[in-house]
Amino acid sequence: xxxxxxxxxxxxxxxxxxxxxxxxxxxxxxxxxxxxxxxxxxxxxxxxxxxxxxxxxxxxxxxxxxxxxxxxxxxxxxxxxxxxxxxxxxxxxxxxxxxxxxxxxxxxxxxxxxxxxxxxxxxxxxxxxxxxxxxxxxxxxxxxxxxxxxxxxxxxxxxxxxxxxxxxxxxxxxxxxxxxxxxxxxxxxxxxxxxxxxxxxxxxxxxxxxxxxxxxxxxxxxxxxxxxxxxxxxxxxxxxxxxxxxxxxxxxxxxxxxxxxxxxxxxxxxxxxxxxxxxxxxxxxxxxxxxxxxxxxxxxxxxxxxxxxxxxxxxxxxxxxxxxxxxxxxxx
Amino acid sequence: xxxxxxxxxxxxxxxxxxxxxxxxxxxxxxxxxxxxxxxxxxxxxxxxxxxxxxxxxxxxxxxxxxxxxxxxxxxxxxxxxxxxxxxxxxxxxxxxxxxxxxxxxxxxxxxxxxxxxxxxxxxxxxxxxxxxxxxxxxxxxxxxxxxxxxxxxxxxxxxxxxxxxxxxxxxxxxxxxxxxxxxxxxxxxxxxxxxxxxxxxxxxxxxxxxxxxxxxxxxxxxxxxxxxxxxxxxxxxxxxxxxxxxxxxxxxxxxxxxxxxxx
Numbered sequence: 001x002x003x004x005x006x007x008x009x010x011x012x013x014x015x016x017x018x019x020x021x022x023x024x025x026x027x028x029x030x031x032x033x034x035x036x037x038x039x040x041x042x043x044x045x046x047x048x049x050x051x052x053x054x055x056x057x058x059x060x061x062x063x064x065x066x067x068x069x070x071x072x073x074x075x076x077x078x079x080x081x082x083x084x085x086x087x088x089x090x091x092x093x094x095x096x097x098x099x100x101x102x103x104x105x106x107x108x109x110x111x112x113x114x115x116x117x118x119x120x121x122x123x124x125x126x127x128x129x130x131x132x133x134x135x136x137x138x139x140x141x142x143x144x145x146x147x148x149x150x151x152x153x154x155x156x157x158x159x160x161x162x163x164x165x166x167x168x169x170x171x172x173x174x175x176x177x178x179x180x181x182x183x184x185x186x187x188x189x190x191x192x193x194x195x196x197x198x199x200x201x202x203x204x205x206x207x208x209x210x211x212x213x214x215x216x217x218x219x220x221x222x223x224x225x226x227x228x229x230x231x232x233x234x235x236x237x238x239x240x241x242x243x244x245x246x247x248x249x250x251x252x253x254x255x256x257x258x259x260x261x262x263x264x265x266x267x268x269x270x271x272x273x274x275x276x277x278x279x280x281x282x283x284x285x286x287x288x289x290x291x292x293x294x295x296x297x298x299x300x301x302x303x304x305x306x307x308x309x310x311x312x313x314x315x316x317x318x319x320x321x322x323x324x325x326x327x328x329x330x331x332x
Numbered sequence: 333x334x335x336x337x338x339x340x341x342x343x344x345x346x347x348x349x350x351x352x353x354x355x356x357x358x359x360x361x362x363x364x365x366x367x368x369x370x371x372x373x374x375x376x377x378x379x380x381x382x383x384x385x386x387x388x389x390x391x392x393x394x395x396x397x398x399x400x401x402x403x404x405x406x407x408x409x410x411x412x413x414x415x416x417x418x419x420x421x422x423x424x425x426x427x428x429x430x431x432x433x434x435x436x437x438x439x440x441x442x443x444x445x446x447x448x449x450x451x452x453x454x455x456x457x458x459x460x461x462x463x464x465x466x467x468x469x470x471x472x473x474x475x476x477x478x479x480x481x482x483x484x485x486x487x488x489x490x491x492x493x494x495x496x497x498x499x500x501x502x503x504x505x506x507x508x509x510x511x512x513x514x515x516x517x518x519x520x521x522x523x524x525x526x527x528x529x530x531x532x533x534x535x536x537x538x539x540x541x542x543x544x545x546x547x548x549x550x551x552x553x554x555x556x557x558x559x560x561x562x563x564x565x566x567x568x569x570x571x572x573x574x575x576x577x578x579x580x581x582x583x584x585x586x587x588x589x590x591x592x593x594x595x
Contacts, residue, residue, distance in 0.1 A: 011382065039439070042431060042432065042434040043434060043440060045427050045431050045434075046357075046358070046434055049358060049424060049427065050358040050533040050534045051535045053358050053367055053533065054358075054532060056342075056367070057367055060370050064373075144595075207380065210339070210380060213377070214421065218417050218421055221421060221424060260536075263532055263533075269529070270536055
């Protein structure tokens with residue numbers, strides 16, 4: 001045991017020393033001098049890295065909260081929090097999500113943990129949909145992006161909330177079980193968990209967070225790769241050519257939101273730049289659909305839920321968003 | 333072991349980006365502290381991970397809930413799956429350390445589409461007096477400026493004002509920096525002086541700029557950075573009035589250290 005502790009310290013120090021070396025010798029060991037890379041590949045790399053750098057803090061916060069839920073929340077706590085009545089449960093989960101400032105990649109590990117702990121699937125989905133879409137930061141950025149016009153921000157929040165509630169309700173009717181992927185060698189049914197000292201529990205929480213980060217990290221990276229690829233090699237203009245008429249243009253904007261995988265705090269500015277090309281309904285499609293579903297969080301969802309469920313969920317979200325928007329279009 | 337190294341490398345990578353100031357080529361400086369926190373968290377997690385190098389095999393699962401935990405079976409030797417996982421996670425570190433960084437230029441702007449008119453279509457025929465009422469105080473303040481000098485701080489508000497109410501700015505002196513691009517997506521080719529606006533990270537960068545009158549005559553190469561002095565004017569295009577610059581003088585400048593504008 002003593003030996004082990006010494007080993008740990010030695011290795012820790014060696015690694016730290018190496019880190020210090022890397023930092024001090026960071027004068028351009030880039031390979032550009034040897035290989036000529038196409039410009040577009042470098043652009044691709046820039047977008048890829050920037051999506052990651054932007055998303056990683058939020059994913060870290062997400063895995064920390066997930067670790068906390070894993071270790072500190074008991075099933076009894078959750079049972080008390082979520083109302084028995086299904087309708088009320090849908091509403092509560094959407095409203096909690098609305099108050100919870102998260103981004104679409106950070107929220108996936110949290111939702112997975114919650115559902116694994118026994119939160120009903122539909123409540124988890126409600127939370128997943130409203131978390132990134134409705135929160136103070138998004139309201140402010142949407143307000144700013146559309147020339148300090150409150151109308152668009154309000155429409156985004158209001159319609160988004162209604163749509164999320166509808167989707168959660170549909171999920172509630174369609175699926176009775178939690179649709180989590182099963183892992184091998186996993187025990188079912190609750191085990192009696194003995195109370196452990198707080199220090200040990202915190203340690204367990206951190207270790208869960210690390211493993212969760214590696215678990216989610218790879219899917220985040222695949223998603224970021226795809227999104228960066230789309231952004232580099234497909235021009236938005238070629239997509240814009242696809243849509244004339246309200247249905248087509250709304251679909252185009254939703255598709256764009258899906259492919260670009262922007263963070264919900266920033267996407268309003270992009271939407272605003274399409275203002276002179278598309279009607280408001282289509283822009284709302286972009287603003288509401290994007291935070292709910294995009295390339296990088298679809299990959300993460302597929303890692304967590306059954307593929308079949310993700311497919312069904314995606315079609316429900318797509319159809320509901322489109323349907324509601326077309327329904328309210330005459331009044332916008 | 334591998335996990336510990338990866339966590340440390342992430343911390344180091346973000347630290348280096350901050351240390352050298354390269355980070356502003358990726359994200360808006362307003363959000364810097366988020367990634368600083370991330371870097372510290374990575375370092376912290378590294379310290380948590382190091383002792384586990386030896387103890388992972390005897391980890392007790394008493395804190396893991398019914399639907400399992402995310403602890404992987406590390407005892408199972410190196411499988412293709414774990415290799416793939418680590419390979420993917422190391423990928424951004426590899427490209428981040430090894431590949432040179434590049435700022436966006438004209439090619440990216442064209443791909444993303446560039447906005448140089450935010451007008452509402454209906455307002456073209458409306459008289460100036462009417463427009464004055466609609467402008468908020470911020471824009472009226474800008475109209476009163478004797479000369480519009482664009483810099484990184486005011487770029488967004490100035491360009492928004494000019495493109496929204498082009499008529500009110502006719503005849504105004506202007507001094508603007510940016511890179512040149514040729515936009516031939518319209519019936520007639522436009523030469524545009526452009527900047528990228530980065531709201532959050534460069535993945536959401538979008539271009540904004542002003543059209544230069546008779547830009548092709550000046551003979552400026554695409555992607556060169558220039559400082560342009562001139563007078564604002566309007567021009568009728570397919571979709572209404574757009575603001576244009578009548579150039580009185582221009583000079584080539586070095587690409588600035590901070591090529592992006594952060595609204």
